[in-house]
Amino acid sequence: MELNRLLLLTSFLLHVKEDRANPARLVCDNRLMQKYIGETKDMEKRVGQCQTLPTLSCPVMLPLVDFSLQQWKSKSNETKRREILCDLSLLVGAAAGAQGQVTEECAARQLSQLYRHANSFFLLLQTFSWEAGHWESSCSPHSMEQTHITSIFLTYRQLVQGKLRFFFHDMAKVLCKQGQEGSRDPPCRAR
Template sequence: MQDRSPQLSMELNRLLLLTSFLLHVEEGHASPVRLVCDSRLIHKYIGEAKDMEKTVGQCQALPALGCPAVLPLVNFSLQQWKCKSSESKRREILCDLALLVGAAAGAQGQVTQECGARQLGQLYEHANSFLLLLQTFGWEAGPWEPGCSPHSVEQTHVTSIFLTYRKLVQGKLSFFFHNLAKDSCKPGQGGGREPHCGAR
């Protein structure tokens, strides 16, 4: 019985982390940051994104999407990224995630093959969880406006959705969590050195 459910235990694990994250959120405004201090969390999400991308790549011939998925362009310049405020980084990632959630939902309606549909369902859940989590990290009072991602591209390959998600988690999200940890996990060490934003 034990070897039947590696996937189930991975899901339970993820659920526990998410529940614990959301429980911390309830306690107060700064609380979610405590979870960011455990770098294993983001590494776990990166690992899961890679696994989903690998698994969907092994699904039997997935059909092209009749209605293309609109995906965010998630490549970014590290130098420019460093110069943005935490709030504008958060909003940019939220915009990217909103597009990804929409793309996964749209593709789910078009992919009937079990392997691809299952992976799309997982990606939708993961991206949506991040969307909800990041909405708790507001530094400005104003509401977040959806549909604000300036750069997007249409893709008909299901695998592109997974590639985009993995790049987002491994890139912007990972750096965002890393910066939060740097600022929040070492008391008295916030606002040390600033990157040379204006130089060049």
């Protein structure tokens, strides 16, 4: 099963790197986002089943990812993207920081997987840009210190189920419609 996930991730990353394939087209298939949400739940469940979860001696900073849907809808797609990039940047850093403190194999394996998945989203979102220039990590998202490993997984699941899912949904409204005009690609799946 892990090999299947690795192949899917490799295919995903190769698809992103191809010049002729627009990475934004990935948002048009709702099944992919549902798969990612399922993976976040699985990771959170598996880390909870680890024998011993040590408290981190050095706290990590986690983004506060809760949001008001009404306020979220009023933001531009670029603002949403930058906000999620800030959250992911902090989350990737937290996972890396926790990995350096955890020696227990089960928790270390789950943290490594979370790091890879969050970093993949981070790299993907950098390809979506409406403004000139590259994204810079000069953002200051709302955050809090945590010493519990489970908090990292909870934050990641909330980010994927919340902001990221709604962002992909918003992107699909624009990008899937553009992709259908004058192309032979199949229409987007209904949401």
